Amino acid sequence: MKAFILSSSPRQNGNSAMLAEAVRDGLVAAGHDVAFVYANDALSSFLRDCRQCRRSDGECAIEDNFRTVFFEKFLPADGFIAATPIYWYGVSAQLKAFFDRSFxxxxxxxxxxxxxxxxxxxxxxxxxxxxxxxxxxxxxxxLSQMQEYARYTRGQFAGVVHGVGNARGDVARDPENPLGQARRFGETFFTRHVSDYQIDTPRRGRVWD
Ligand SMILES: Cc1cc2nc3c(=O)[nH]c(=O)nc-3n(C[C@H](O)[C@H](O)[C@H](O)COP(=O)(O)O)c2cc1C
Known part of the structure; x- marks a missing residue:
């Protein structure tokens, strides 16, 4: 399968990037094809007013790497993994801009x-x-935002890895071992059991065989 990981902290050697790299290692170990991009390398701007800034051929006029990443890495992927530090109880501006720019x-x-x-x-x-x-x-x-994103795009929210840390690299000392969890998350990303039932969804009594 093809996976696209967007690492969206401005600290490219920070905590969320370390976790994202561990997810990548797990995906690669499981035989998947992974594209890994730092959002800072792709985006130089927020979304603008398309009515004023769209080129006459329909393309986005903002001159950065968003188009290439969106068409060549994101759209072909079967799976999308967003890595972000928590900023003000939300995602980084870089990750939000990636979503917005897709508009x-x-x-x-x-x-x-x-x-x-x-x-x-x-x-x-x-x-x-x-x-x-x-x-x-x-x-x-x-979590609410990603759940809604998955619902809106008819996707499947497969799970979360959350590491605790502040200074660069701190996450490696989190006793819950989020780096190990992240690698495992990558290994099982495309095969892990995911459910989101409605009241009338047919189901078995047990989840696991
Ligand atoms: C602008 C800014 C806002 C932050 N807001 C929060 C927050 O709301 N809650 C929190 O737990 N940590 C917050 N933090 C701390 C970061 O989430 C934490 O340092 C994280 O590990 C950084 O990840 P990174 O190394 O990938 O950039 C904030 C940090 C910054 C710079």
Missing amino acids: CYYAASYPRSAEVIERMKGKRIGLVLSSEETFPMVSGGI
Whole structure:
């Protein structure tokens, strides 16, 4: 399978990036094809007003690597893993900008938007977080956002790895071993059991054989 990991902290050697790299190692060990991108290398700007800034051929006029990453790494992927530090109880501005900038290509004013929408749909989605604080709701807003993102794009939210740390590399000393969890998350990302039932979903009495 093809996976795309977006590491969205401005600290490219920080905690969430270390966790994202461990997920990548697990995916590679399980035989998957992984594209790994630092959001800072792809994005130089927030979304602008497309009506004013879209080129006459329909393309986004912002000159950075977003288009290449979006079309060549994100759209072809079966799975998308977003790694972010928790900033103000939300995702990094870089990750938010990645989501926002996709609008330029799925909006009806982009000539091939129907094809883009088809290719945005149905991905398996993973989340990698680092934060200083440990209380459970520190990630509540982000979990809701990713759940809604998965629902909206008809994807499947496959799980979360959350490491605690503050200074660069601190996450390696988290006694819950999030780096080990992240590697395991990568190994099982495409095969792990994922459920999100509705009341009338047919099911068996047991989850595990
Ligand atoms: C602008 C900013 C906002 C932050 N907000 C929070 C927060 O709301 N809750 C929290 O637990 N940690 C917060 N932190 C701490 C980071 O989440 C923590 O240091 C994290 O490990 C950084 O990940 P990184 O090394 O991948 O950048 C914040 C840090 C910064 C720089």
